[in-house]
Amino acid sequence: MDKAVIEQEVREIADSWKGKEGNLIMVLHQIQNRYGYVPREVSLVLSEILDVPLARIYEVITFYHFFRLTPPGKHTISVCMGTACYLKGGAEILGELEHLLCVKPGETTKDGQFHLEVVRCLGCCGLAPVVKIGEKVYGGVKKKDVGDIITQYSEDSEAKTAA
Numbered sequence: 378m379d380k381a382v383i384e385q386e387v388r389e390i391a392d393s394w395k396g397k398e399g400n401l402i403m404v405l406h407q408i409q410n411r412y413g414y415v416p417r418e419v420s421l422v423l424s425e426i427l428d429v430p431l432a433r434i435y436e437v438i439t440f441y442h443f444f445r446l447t448p449p450g451k452h453t454i455s456v457c458m459g460t461a462c463y464l465k466g467g468a469e470i471l472g473e474l475e476h477l478l479c480v481k482p483g484e485t486t487k488d489g490q491f492h493l494e495v496v497r498c499l500g501c502c503g504l505a506p507v508v509k510i511g512e513k514v515y516g517g518v519k520k521k522d523v524g525d526i527i528t529q530y531s532e533d534s535e536a537k538t539a540a
């Protein structure tokens with residue numbers, strides 16, 4: 378990305394929240410909407426423009442799970458770790474996805490196909506454990522089903538999906 382372009386875009390975003398309470402969070406939200414994540418070069422520019430230490434910006438980004446430090450994958454896989462899903466094996470499903478995709482929550486596979494994230498209750502606890510890929514919700518997911526589910530999304534992916 379061109380630094381001058383980033384500077385102009387970030388300045389416009391920052392200006393629109395100037396003087397408002399909680400503006401750093403709102404600016405970061407808008408940055409993520411614009412770029413899909415919060416790139417490091419953008420954080421550097423933001424730090425200069427707002428005169429806020431880079432460490433403070435990263436503190437906010439890492440505190441809120443919503444913010445991403447890497448580009449989102451083509452498919453976002455949300456694993457519910459709310460109480461109902463956790464009690465019905467959500468952690469095991471998450472572990473299987475981490476194993477098959479070789480990523481941790483918050484990361485995107487090297488081929489850019491999948492972004493893995495953990496969420497707290499997707500509002501359909503009766504279907505626990507629940508996994509959502511894009512807009513599609515999978516309920517009653519079992520560890521042995523995980524490979525088949527992601528294979529449906531990975532025709533052009535190099536992600537490992539061996540069952």
Ligand code: FES
Nearest residue numbers: 457459462499502
């Ligand atoms: S706890 Fe998973 S959907 Fe509610």
